[in-house]
Amino acid sequence: MDLGISGKRALVCASSRGLGLGCAEALAEAGVDLVMNARGAEALEAAAERIRTTYGVKVDAIAADITTDAGRARVLEAAHGVDILVTNAGGPPPGMWTDWTRDDFIKALDANMLTPIALMKALLPGMMERGWGRVVNITSQSVKAPIPALGLSNSARAGLTGYVAGTARQVAPQGVTINNMLPGIHATDRAQSLDSSVAQKEGITIEEARARRTATIPARRYGTAQEFGAMCGFLCSQHAGFIVGQNILLDGGGINATL
DSSP: OOOSOTTOEEEESSOSSHHHHHHHHHHHHTTOEEEEEESOHHHHHHHHHHHHHHHOOOEEEEEOOTTSHHHHHHHHHHTTTOSEEEEOOOOOOOOOTTTOOHHHHHHHHIIIIIHHHHHHHHHHHHHHHHTOEEEEEEOOGGGTSOOGGGHHHHHHHHHHHHHHHHHHHHHGGGTEEEEEEEEOOBSSHHHHHHHHHHHHHHTOOHHHHHHHHHTTSTTSSOBOHHHHHHHHHHHTSGGGTTOOSOEEEESTTOSOOOO
């Protein structure tokens, strides 16, 4: 399918690996020029060069911590006038409710709620003025079904979801859509970290931890960054202009809910 976005420009955050990279590759395959961001310069530039070579699109790689004012300013300078924004950030560490301090919550809010909001506030006006834009926020399945060990993530991502619910309806008349993608477990570094945490806590191997988690997924496997990226590409396409303020669950059927 021709997504109809060749020649557009996109900012994709946390895109040196994992789900962010999957989204960047899907957009590049559709002919979209990219501004890629991540904190690690080496991994980011390697991913950017691979995309340049494979898809022939222009890629600017900005290594910066986008949760800081200085890092965000650098990224936004490079991303001025983009048509597409994909926000993404690694989730906070797991734990128990007794573990988390106010500072832990502030850090989680900065990364998983306030930074995406700041990026939208900076880039939405230009999209609205041009009469077209796409924003996709990568959040989590925990928005639909909170995960007890991920209370920091549950809280921050739920806040972002509430913000998007109202904002998406306010910008839609100007041809701009905002939607959220809610990943379940995918074969990424995040999954490796979570499986390692379970293995260590329960005294089992990481293979046993992974097998136990896989058994809870009706699809009986972890998702891939490539299929996640394909959905992101569609939500950013010309064909998705009537999808507004939605939370798209990609979890292999793990959450058993009618709506």
